[in-house]
Amino acid sequence: MFLLFILFLQNPLQSQTVLKGKVRDENQKPLSHINILVYPHGKQNLIAFGISRGDGSFEINLRTATDSLRLEATSVHYRNDSLFIANTSQEVLFSLVPETKDLSEFVVRASPIVQRGDTISYLVSSFARVQDRVIADVLKQMPGIEVEPSGRILYQGDPIQHFYVEGLDLMGGRYGLVSGNMPHRSVATVQILENHQPIKILEDRLPSHRASLNITLKREVTTTGTARLGSGLTPLLWDANATPMMFTRNFQLAGSYQANNTGNDATRQLDALTMEGLRDRMENNLTRPSVLGIPLLSPPGFNENRYLDNNLHLLNANALVRLPGELQLRSNLHYINDLRQQQGNTRRTLYTPSDTLVFDEQIHNELRDNALRGEFTLTRNTKNNYLNNKLEFQTYHNQQSGNFTTDTTASVQNLRNPFHTLSNRLNMVKPIGEKLVQLNSHLYYDRSPHQLAIAPGRFEEVFSAGEAYDKIIQQSNLQRFSATHSASLSLGWRRWSITPRLGFQFQQQHHSSNIVTQTDQSSSEPGENFINSLDGLRTRTYLQTEWLYKRGERFTFTADIPVSHIYIQLQDKPLEREQQINRVLVDPRISADYRLGNFWRTRASWSYRNQLGEMDGIHYAWILTNHRNLHINDAPLQESQTQSFLAFLGYRNPIEAFFSSLTYMYHIRNNNLLYTNTINDDGTTLRGAIELQNTARTHNVHARASKYFSRIKSTLSAQGSLGLNIQDQWVNEEIFPGKNHTLTLAPKANIRLTEWMNTEWSAEWLYYDTYRDNVKLNTVNRMKYFGNLLFFPARNQHLAITGEYYQHENLNNYFVDLQYRYTITARRIDVDVRWVNIFNHKTYHDYHIGPYSLMENQYYLRPTQLVVLVRFSF
Amino acid sequence: MVFFYNLRVLLLSAFVVTITTINSFGQNHRKPDPIEVMCFYNVTYRPDSTDMDYVLHEEFTLFIGADTYQSQSSNSLIPFLYINVNDLDGFLSAMAQGKIPPTRFNSTHYINNPKGKITSIENIGMTEYKYTVPMESLQWIIKPENKKIGNFAVQKALTTFGGREWVAWFTTEIPYSAGPYLFHGLPGLIVKISDTRDHYIFELHNISNPEGFEFIEIPDKPRTTLSKAEFFVLRDRFNQNPHASLMQSIEAEGASLTFDDPATAQRSANEVARRRNNPIELKAD
Structure with missing residues (x-):
């Protein structure tokens, strides 16, 4: 009305x-x-x-x-x-x-301010002023174009969609690196492409009102870049990062070189955190195999700058080439060379049914990474199809060596763990009627010929009738191939929407392993109990259909009922052993969401999941996985069924700025296998598996609440959880129920004291109890306290003081760091001063608890260090 | 009110949720109103009243239906171009590459939807809120002045809204009673509207047939409903300590977030909030 x-x-x-x-x-x-x-x-x-x-x-x-x-x-x-x-x-x-x-x-009568449908060209030379250096400075002078302080470019008030150089989009959204560095003298014209729809198949479906910007070059070759340089004490520290770029008409390149020994693990930037990447990892389940390993010191759970003793060199090159036939090829190459050192002491306490064994070890590990990774993406973007094909290879030539010393023995371990992969992924979008159908295909191959050498030899009773011997060498070679194809589309019907996805996966692998023992004079092979030659084949056909039902704004019901057929065949011909599994599995998952009034929310869900063990997990002969473990898995493939229940109650009142929730989770898991551990008096363990139905149960209650107080401009929050876990354990021929309780509490505050000062405080208290047959084995208490003070004395400066305090049992660890940043705004230069570990705390203690073991680690840290960093463009 | 940190990953997960809940479009109980015309306005505005030289531009899109109007910034519509064709992957990759442009206007206004009311859907941090006001809240005074803007004969009208005095120029040649943002109710389309201090200026630059969007409807998804006054209390509270407020809502969802460089994150959050001291609606009427 x-x-x-x-x-x-x-x-x-x-x-x-x-x-x-x-x-x-x-x-x-x-x-x-x-x-x-x-x-x-x-x-x-x-x-x-x-x-x-x-x-x-x-x-x-x-x-x-x-x-x-x-x-x-x-x-x-x-x-x-x-x-x-x-x-x-x-x-x-x-x-x-x-x-x-x-x-x-x-x-017709509306006199348009914008002239649509054409490419508008600006001649750079007629807009550039004397003081302008880079193309972004000149863009600011052009009518209709604006450059925000962040570097974002707007055309007619709208951010541009793409920034092309000679029609190629090298940097994606990070074009500020190009526009903020490219000298304007090398640019001939700036073109605005209006109503630009970058994915051509969508041109008629998704008209775009947005413009893109293209730069044409004067010269054949243009180069530019940014750099960061830092140095510090003690010992001599460096941190360098240079990003040069090169542009030509049909080929463009952006590279970077990074090197540091300041404890900054720059390789993390290479792990693409895209949704695609995550989904890949989940669906294909292809992680780097780690059958063999040397025991690593588990790193302290805090800032790596304090403990990571590294020497890293990283080279990275992005290139883009235009090919005939609407094709573009983008390539991405990384080279990593890193040497990391770990030093520390561990105390392992093992609780066997008859005894408590304690072992002290000093560990010194050297981990060398030497890796090359490459990615080649071919894109075709035309009116009736969209194609994206990515070919990827990785080759790691990694080596690890460790010295393990106890009071009586010293042992040297050398592991060569190279890893080579080749994979291809194809994505296609094709219109079928009104719907767009997506097709995905993924091919994958990897090879990991690993070798672990331990001197002197271990497990003397097994390999040399109790006699000491010089060296034991374990070889393991795993090769895998997999192919996955899937198609999906979306459908709607009344209040339902359904997304079916059909796929087929084929996986084939071969795993061989062998042990050689050496004395001064001779080497011998202990025989067929130590030789694996296992062929594996696995196929999986699946249909996933997600059903979504909605009623109003209050109620949502989803059901996902994936059905899959799995066939697995494992065969070790020399050992004349084999097994097969043929299963049709239904893994239903349902959940319902209901909102009560404005502030209350409830959710309940139930799921049933079948899990089949990894083929790599089976080996009919023994494998020496590290100097402490000899491992066999002569059992049927692991099969487990997990039921999970979840109940959630939430109260969120934004008017009061009070949020709270309570969650309860219960998992019950049935397993056909029980893993066995036989602990020897010298601390070495024989691991196996036996066929025995067993059940594990986990209960967890989690509560949280937070409130914002306007008067003091601060948030106070707290969360706590209570967990109970019961699972059968098999240690030295005895089965007992292992049980543990966990209780955590974590309060937190964020306070804005004044316009120029913020502070944050938090604590975490953890209590962990382990029981065997209802007899308490041990209790561990761990307290963490964290606080920082941030000062903003001026718009271009800040000072941060960070303090941390850890208490494990009766051992204290505390750290204070300081960071100061000054920005020279006019020249876009940042100066950073970082003083890490001011009180020069040298070691860090912590505890790790297993069902029948307790591990106490002492990790040697980096000494106090002061680094000055300068970031600028060239 | 905008997301301050450059947290692509987090945004991704937030949008996956949005996309899966919205993709069941066409399930509203109310019959969707077909769009007859789309109008595009350039908005020129000064978000920082302490710096009048800081001038920004965006575009507003107005959908005119048979019975209702819908108005929002053009950038905020871009995700829907993907959602409406169920192109989740395309959206995610554009998102990951930073190609979904942000907007400073995180609100969508539905005029006469439901009947006689204006429904506004607006974000604070990452949370979406809904508030409704009666349509009578906008009272116009017609002035005799007229002139030409482009080829349109326009006449002047005045109103008070959101703590500002507004001057509108409308044309009876286009007999739609609509305008940008939630301005409406004149006997013709608003061609230009600005506040008396020229902090916000909307100018019509194009009218076209509908493309990309077919219907006006309020996306059917769970959100908190407040009064407009309550919403403004929340908005001002958020700007007091944006970092703390944002972290509180992230953690209330069970997620957590740590910063490599917390000082820079908080400094920029405070700085951004400080630079946004001049919203289009200074107060709730």
Whole structure:
């Protein structure tokens, strides 16, 4: 119902006229949304108006001195109609005749500020001023183009969609690196491409109102870049990062070189955190195999700058080439060379049914990474298909060596763990009728020929009848191939929406392993109990259909009922062993969401999952996985069924800024296998598996609450959880229920003290109890406290002081760091001073608990260090 | 009110949720209103009242339907171009590459939807809120002045809204009672509207047939409903300590977030909030 607007104009002495009336069509049907315009007779200035309501009625009050009025009824869907009446209160009737006003009439008459549909070119030389250095400076002068402080470029108020150099989009969204560095002297013209839809298959489906910007170059080759340099003490520290770029008409390159020994693990940037990458990892389940390993010291759970003893060199090159036939090839190459050192002491306490064994070890590890990774993406982007093909290879030549010393023995371990992969991924989007169908294909091959050498030899009773010997060498070679294909589309029906996805996966692998023992003179192979030659084959056909049902804004129900057929065959010909599994698995998952009123939310879900063990997990002969473990898995493939229940209750009141929730989770997992551990007196362990149905249960309750206090501009929050886990353990021929309790509590505060000072405080308390047969084995308490003070003395500076305090049992660790940043705004230079570990704390203690073990680690940290960093462009 | 940190990953996960809940479009109980015309306005504005030289530009899109209007910044519509064709992957990759441009206007206004009311959907941090006001809240005074803007004969009208005095120029030649943002109710399309201090200026630059969007409807998804006054309390509270407020809502969702460089993150959050001291609506009417 459109309302009526009452207008008082002119002077209040004039008497008020009230015009009432109705608007109808030829069939006497009342019409709404009709404008009734009131003009003084013979004039063009509107003096009052009304808009007809749902029942066609309108009412207009006006005060004016004129004798007669002209009333006009207007609407897009009816012909305009005029009436001349005397300026007295009265009833007026309009009867309108349908007429569709042609819209193009308006469009033509609207004088557009923007000239659409063309490419607009700006000649750079006519806009550049003396003080301008880079193309971004010149862009600011061009009409219609703006550059925000962040480097974002706007055209007619809208951010540009793509920044092309000679039609190629090398940097994606990070174009600021190009526009902020490219000297304007190398640019010939700047072009604005209006209404640019980058994915051509969507051109008719998704028109774009947005513009893209293209730069054409004067010269054949243009180079530019940014750099960061840092140095510090002690010992001599460096941190360098240079990003040069090169542009030509058909080939573009952005590279980077990074090197540091300050404990900054720059390789993390290479792990693409895209949704695609995550989904890949989940679906294909292809992680780097780690059958063999040397025991690593588990790193402390805090900032790596304090402990990571590295020496890293990283080279990275992005290149883009234009090919004929609407094709573009983008390549990405990384080379990593890193040497990391770990030093520390561990104390392992093992609880066997008859005894408690304690072992102390000093560990010194050296981990060398030497890796090359490459990615080649071919994209075709035309009107009737979108194709994206990515070919990827990785080759790691990694080596690890470790020295393990106890009071009585010293052992040296050397691991060569190269890893080579080749994979290809194809994504296609094809329109079928109204729907777009997506096709995915993934091919993958990897090879990991690993070798672990331990000197002197271990497990003497097994390999040399109790006699000491010089060296044991374990070889393991795993090769895998997999192919996955899937297709998906989306459908809707009434309140339901359904997304089916059909896929087929094929996986084949071969795993061989062998052990060689060496003495001074000779080497020997201990025989077939230590030789694996296992062929594996796995196929999986699956249909996933997600069902979503919605009712109003309150209730949502989803069901996912994936059905899959899995066939697995494992065969070790020399050992004459084999097994097969043929299963049709249904893994239903349902969940319901209900919102009560504005602030309460409830959710409940149930799921049933079948899990089949990894083929790598089975080996019918023994494998020495590290100097402490000899491992066999001569059992059927692991099969487990997990049921999970979740109940959630949340209260979120944004008006009070109070959020809280309570979650309860229960998992029950049935397993066909139980893993066995036989602990020897020297601390080495023989690991195996036996077929025995067993059940593990986990309960978890989690609560959290937070509130923002306006008066002190601060948030206070707390969370806590309580967990119980029960699972059977098999240690030294005895089965017992292992049980543990965990309790955590974590309060937190963020306080804005003044305009120029913020502070944050948090604590985490953890209590962990382990039981065997309801007898408490041990309790570990761990407290963490964290606080920081941030000062913002001016807009271009800040100072941060960070403090951390850890208490494990009775051992204390505390750290204080300081960081100061000064930005020279005009020249875009950042200067950073970082002083890490001010009190020069040298070691860090922590505890790790297993069902029948307790591990105490002492990790040697980096000494206190002071680094100054400068970041600039060239 | 905008997301301050450059947290692509987090945004991704937030949008996956959005996309999966919205993709069941067309399930509203209310019959969707077909769009008859789309109008585009350039908005020129000064978000920082302490720096009048800091001038920004965006575009507003107005959908005109048979019965209702919908108005929002053009950038905020871009995700829907993907959502409406169920192109999740395309959206994610554009998102990951930073190609979905942000907007300073995180609100969508639905005029006469439901009947007689204006429904606004607006984000604070990452949370979406809904508030409704009656349509009578906008009262116009017609002035006799007229002139030409482009080829349109326009007439002047005044109103008070959101703590500002507004001057509108409308044309009876296009008899739609609509305008940008939530301005409406004149007997013709608003061609230009600005506040008396020229902090916000909307100018019509194009009118076209509908493309990319077919219907006006309020996306059917769970959100918190507040009064407009309550919403403004929340908005001002958020700007007091944006970092703390944002972290609170992230953690309330069960997520967590750590910063490599917390000082820079908080400094920029405070700085951004400080530079956004001049919103289009200074207060709730």
